[in-house]
Amino acid sequence: MIPVTKPFLPPQQIYQSYLDGIWKRNWLTNMGPLASDLELRLQEFLKVDHLLFVTNGTVALQMAIKALDLKGEIITTPFSFVATTSSIVWEGCTPVFVDIDPESLNIDAAKIEAAITENTSAILATHVYGNPCEVEKIDRIAKKHNLKVIYDAAHSFGVEVKGRSIFEFGDISTCSLHATKLYHSIEGGLLITKDPVLLKKLASVRNFGISGFESFDELGLNGKNSEFHAVMGLANLKYIEEISKKRKALTTRYDDKLKNLKARRPIWHIDSENNAAYYPIIFDTEELMLKCREHLQLNEIGTRRYFYPSLATALPYLEPQHFPVTDDIAKRVLCLPLFYDLTIEEVDMICRLLLRIQNN
Template sequence: MRINVTRSSLPDFEEFCREIQGLWDSRWLTNMGDKHQALEEALEAYLGIPHVTLFTNGHLALETALAALHLPKGGEVITTPYTFVSTTHAISRNGLVPVFADIKPEDYTLDPEKVKALITEKTVAILPVHVYGRLCDVEAFEALGKAYKLPIFYDAAHAFGVTKEGVSSACFGDMAMYSFHATKVFHTIEGGALAYREDSLVQLLNDLKNFGIRGPEEVAYIGGNAKMSEFQAAMGLCNLRQLEEEIQKRGRVVEQYNARLAGREGIILAGTQPGVSPNHAYYPVVFDGYKYSRDEVFDRLAFQDIVPRKYFYPLTNDSECYRSLPTGGKDKTPLAAHVADRVLTLPLYADLAPEDVDRICDIILK
């Protein structure tokens, strides 16, 4: 049977049916119903943050977050090219200009020093990404934000469930965006959320995700439609109950990979970050000076019907639509380019069988 890079976890079928049963009576299927309300409250409690606003996906959450601050059109947002293209598109689709800074080789997150060097009077925000759930240098970004009076938005799409010294990834920066896509550690089929402290943003974000409608006869803003439905929220309520188990099961797969692949020449594993409790969202491996190139390993696995992912490749600043920007083109961010050309994320999901992990490692090593 084919092994894909990921496989969605699902709650117990009966449990999900119980969760959605009331919808057949209420007939309230979307537009911020009871499930939506319950999930927002549950996530605020879980993440330890005053406000969580749900969205129909992570991308629209990020796009709306940038829109909510009314940043001046043409303003520059410094970000990483080592990300999913959604991050960069969210900037551009707000009429802002992405400026790409290079990454830190040790954890592939945006390098605060490289960001600092690119700050000008045109800079309006900084948008780092917690790549693979590995946290950015949050202290350095906080200091940068304060020193230059710039908002810090984290793309925390990968970092749900990650904590640093007990503090959740939601608590860093002005806002954090989570993706609850079906492939994520915690999902609502499609879905996303913004986590933040600022009280005045609650009403604004709720309006913006619902066409800018403030009341039955009042349209306050030019908004879009990014509402999470009751079915998505119900899936989230069920999945939140099994989140710890999900992370533990993934952790076992990670341990098995580590035991087989650690210490091999030319194979670089992600390792752990001090004080950080991981969510085991992805298992990235960089083949740098290994007997097979990344593409050869990919082909050998694909030949056996095992499908890893070249994630993140290509860099977003090397995509057709961004290459002509001043910081476009992979030569502008050589460290990110080096990793993107060599990385593979291996299959990782809660019920990936130990014998399949062994088979994947055998193919890589032999």
């Protein structure tokens, strides 16, 4: 069986080498030394001013909305993982969907202004598959209408635009360090902001809003992460260059071998390099996608309809709404296997099967 994804695991001895210290210190969670060390190392690796290591990417989104004190409507994309929309609803705000661009698959910046009302407080956009949104355009729109911007950068670990970390854009960016991600800490998330005041607030929100032994600054939650998760993050960081190199090589191989498939790839931002977080393809027809998916399944090859269905039609707590580009792309997109342990030979086999199925 070839799964669609498989978590990277560092050598067990490396993980174990941190455990003695944890046992000696008996400090298991609550901003421990390893979690703090991970934050510093990630800050350096990602070239960002500040970041916080939190429970997961979903809690990071909720904390971002809370810390910015957002109310009313938040403009967002229907082509994302459920957490992007559910966090908005969870925080008592209303998601207002805007259709996506058919090439980048990100929110169509040209359609945002038409969705702004007097109740709009923010834009929450996803860098889909790690591919940067039109950050400069979105920034201009936000400034013009006095809106906050949150980027759901769950997929964007290591992505840069014009040499600058993608996490530096917007008021706050969030990232997921879930086990299935390119870089992970089993469960985990990041909050990144350039604003030191906002960072302080986010740090307080992460720790129940506690300001002293007997005092509270604000409403908070438990967004902390543990020393054991930090260890996985620290250990995996030693391998990140190797992981990225391998995933990029596999991506190039897929690209080379699938040139004649009746499908296309999303178009990546011109000033940025693909971080190989996923390998999505958009088939010419849903029928061909379903046929390929079924045959790959019969050959024990996992794929994922990521993202399907559109969030604007799928969620029982929202009135269904149709967006032509999202509905169309969501029906035809399929992610192929991509993970560190996947071999070039396996990629070749997947590509051979796809081309054979298409021609049958």
